[in-house]
Amino acid sequence: NALSLPTWMVHVSSLIEWLAAMGLVWRYAEVTGNPRWKGLTWGMLPFHSSGLCACTYHLFYNSPAVSGLVALQSALTVVGDFTCWYAAYRI
Numbered sequence: 001n002a003l004s005l006p007t008w009m010v011h012v013s014s015l016i017e018w019l020a021a022m023g024l025v026w027r028y029a030e031v032t033g034n035p036r037w038k039g040l041t042w043g044m045l046p047f048h049s050s051g052l053c054a055c056t057y058h059l060f061y062n063s064p065a066v067s068g069l070v071a072l073q074s075a076l077t078v079v080g081d082f083t084c085w086y087a088a089y090r091i
Contacts, residue, residue, distance in 0.1 A: 002061055003058050011051070015048065015051050018051060019048065021044070022045070025041045025044070036091045039087040039090055040084065040087040043086065044084060045080075045083075046079040046080035046083055047076070047077065047080035050073045050077045050080060053069045053070075053072050053076060054069075054073050056069055057069040057070060057073070
């Protein structure tokens with residue numbers, strides 16, 4: 001059940017990259033003066049939360065005690081699909 005070190009590196013770096021992308025989008029909103037880009041940052045938040053659920057689940061060696069995280073991750077991914085779609089539509 002444990003992930004290898006390279007797999008952990010990919011998981012953690014993707015979470016960091018997601019935060020960096022959210023920060024860049026937020027800064028872009030400020031530079032352009034278009035606050036709708038900030039909406040995209042908020043729309044990206046469920047995707048980042050989904051990744052956190054996945055990493056937490058793996059951190060506990062896929063324990064049945066935290067298996068609810070799998071369903072939460074799925075739900076957050078679907079929510080993220082819609083929130084990013086709506087934010088992009090508004091832009």
